[in-house]
Amino acid sequence: MSYPGYPPTGYPPFPGYPPAGQESSFPPSGAGGYPAPGGYPAPGGYPGAPQPGGAPSYPGVPPGHGFGVPPSGAGFSGYPQPPSQSYGGGPAQVPLPGGFPGGQMPSQYPGGQPTYPSQPAAVTQGAQGTIRPVADFDAMRDAEILRKAMKGFGTDEQAIVDVVANRSNDKRQKIKAAFKTSNGKDLIKDLKSELSGNMEELILALFMPPTYYDAWSLRKAVQGAGTQERVLIEILCTRTNQEIREIVRCYQSEFGRDLEKDIRSDTSGHFERLLVSMCQGNRDENQSVNHQMAQEDAQRLYQAGEGRLGTDESCFNMILATRSFPQLRATMEAYSRMANRDLLSSVSREFSRYVESGLKTIWQCALNRPAFFAERLYYAMKGAGTDDSTLVRIVVTRSEIDLVQIKQMFSQMYQKTLGTMIAGDTSGDYQRLLLAIVGQ
Numbered sequence: 137m138s139y140p141g142y143p144p145t146g147y148p149p150f151p152g153y154p155p156a157g158q159e160s161s162f163p164p165s166g167a168g169g170y171p172a173p174g175g176y177p178a179p180g181g182y183p184g185a186p187q188p189g190g191a192p193s194y195p196g197v198p199p200g201h202g203f204g205v206p207p208s209g210a211g212f213s214g215y216p217q218p219p220s221q222s223y224g225g226g227p228a229q230v231p232l233p234g235g236f237p238g239g240q241m242p243s244q245y246p247g248g249q250p251t252y253p254s255q256p257a258a259v260t261q262g263a264q265g266t267i268r269p270v271a272d273f274d275a276m277r278d279a280e281i282l283r284k285a286m287k288g289f290g291t292d293e294q295a296i297v298d299v300v301a302n303r304s305n306d307k308r309q310k311i312k313a314a315f316k317t318s319n320g321k322d323l324i325k326d327l328k329s330e331l332s333g334n335m336e337e338l339i340l341a342l343f344m345p346p347t348y349y350d351a352w353s354l355r356k357a358v359q360g361a362g363t364q365e366r367v368l369i370e371i372l373c374t375r376t377n378q379e380i381r382e383i384v385r386c387y388q389s390e391f392g393r394d395l396e397k398d399i400r401s402d403t404s405g406h407f408e409r410l411l412v413s414m415c416q417g418n419r420d421e422n423q424s425v426n427h428q429m430a431q432e433d434a435q436r437l438y439q440a441g442e443g444r445l446g447t448d449e450s451c452f453n454m455i456l457a458t459r460s461f462p463q464l465r466a467t468m469e470a471y472s473r474m475a476n477r478d479l480l481s482s483v484s485r486e487f488s489r490y491v492e493s494g495l496k497t498i499w500q501c502a503l504n505r506p507a508f509f510a511e512r513l514y515y516a517m518k519g520a521g522t523d524d525s526t527l528v529r530i531v532v533t534r535s536e537i538d539l540v541q542i543k544q545m546f547s548q549m550y551q552k553t554l555g556t557m558i559a560g561d562t563s564g565d566y567q568r569l570l571l572a573i574v575g576q
Contacts (some may be wrong), residue, residue: 165402193292196279233457266535266543266575267304275314278303281309282327283319291330293565300342301572303535308343334524335566341532346566351386352373353529354395365407365490366526368399370512373497374505380417406449407491413457419458427466434470441486442475449491452483456498464502506541507549509534513542514550525569527558535573543574 153245197355278299285295303311315323327339341349350371372380387395394417400408433455440451471479483495500508511532516523516530534542546554556572 144224154401227406229443231296231572244474255440257389264538265301265534266539266573267535270302270306270307271525273307273310275307275435276309276318278311279315279323281320282315282323286326286330293335294568296339297565297572298325298570300339305346309345312343328448333498333566334528335564335569337524338384338528338532338566340571341528344480347379347382347386348390349384349529349533350379351390351395354383354387355391355393360396363402365403366493367410367529368403369490369494369497369527370526374501374508375415377419377421384417403490405491406453406487407489407494409449410453410491411455415452416457418458420458420463422460423462424465425468430463430466431474433463433467435469436463437471437479437482438475441455442477442482447486449487452487452495456495457565461502461505464499468499468502504545506538507545509538509542510546510549510554513546513554514557517557522561524562527562533574539574 182518191318222414257509281295281299285292299311300308306566312323315321315326324340324343326341328336331339338550344352353367354371357367371383384502386396398414399411399415403411429437436451437455455467456464471482480496480499483499485491487495492543497508500511512526516526531539542556546552546557550557555571555574562570
């Protein structure tokens with residue numbers, strides 16, 4: 137799919153957006169972390185990995201709500217799991233007391249372990265965005281509101297927030313076209329002249345078509361000195377086959393470059409192979425589960441990692457790049473029963489750095505995609521400073537897909553609302569627009 141005229145007049149050239157240096161590693165250095173074996177990542181894993189004793193690990197799942205190992209095993213410490221997504225046929229699993237490896241509770245919860253709610257049934261009944269269609273949409277009327285908001289001395293940012301935060305991306309494209317038709321000027325260029333900083337970055341992201349925004353983010357991640365590996369992982373390891381294929385075509389048509397070649401030139405080794413596999417967009421998307429295959433794959437993964445000296449990385453790559461997410465989830469369940477340990481912690485022991493992070497992202501999306509994005513948002517705001525580019529990218533890209541579920545998982549995992557954390561880490565019009573999109 138091509139996007140004629142993109143980037144439109146007014147979008148910043150590369151580099152420049154997101155602002156250089158704002159795409160920090162995840163989790164940020166010094167942030168609180170997960171427990172060692174039994175959780176993830178293990179100490180000494182990917183760059184910037186926090187040490188144990190910080191933020192809570194993903195607590196164990198209530199009996200019958202997912203999978204783990206039999207009571208004699210080591211307790212599965214993975215993501216919160218919705219009941220309707222349990223694919224195993226084995227006995228109900230019982231986590232260790234406290235839901236943390238070894239029954240330990242996080243140090244930041246004085247007085248005892250907080251109650252960790254099971255994932256709401258609403259989360260499993262279809263994803264839902266926070267931005268809904270509006271009745272009686274009128275592109276010309278919205279374009280006039282924006283024109284008046286930018287007319288004369290000063291800018292009526294609240295009027296801009298009210299329009300932009302309550303229109304889908306498709307409607308924003310129509311507003312952009314209507315603005316040029318009625319005013320003979322480019323809306324993006326006018327907005328850039330009136331806004332700055334994080335507010336400008338957020339507005340520009342909201343007015344980019346979704347596929348273009350993903351392609352644009354990938355281009356920025358591999359351009360210039362250094363590579364933003366976390367952006368490559370976040371986009372390529374979480375999108376559907378159709379989304380990835382459209383991103384690849386858009387990348388070629390808009391930037392005149394081959395995404396796979398750019399990835400090959402900026403990455404290496406097994407991390408390069410994993411990302412190239414993701415670029416193909418050929419994952420099986422059949423939602424049915426083959427339990428025999430899950431058992432066989434679990435055995436292959438054990439023999440390729442924990443069951444041998446060294447690691448057969450190709451086996452992990454093949455299974456994670458080709459199996460459907462429900463199938464991978466069933467494989468994790470089979471692995472837990474067979475090996476008496478969870479697959480995420482095994483990946484921590486067998487891999488490191490970005491290939492570890494990429495493999496875990498795929499497993500985490502198989503378990504609970506909203507929880508993965510909730511975790512990314514948490515670490516974008518935790519500690520000193522804010523990774524605004526990650527915050528903007530996730531809020532914008534998930535706002536019409538599953539941001540409602542991400543908010544629910546965020547509250548369960550961190551005992552605070554996403555809106556509360558955004559309000560504490562941002563300010564001004566930037567804060568108001570983010571909160572309006574999130575639905576606070």
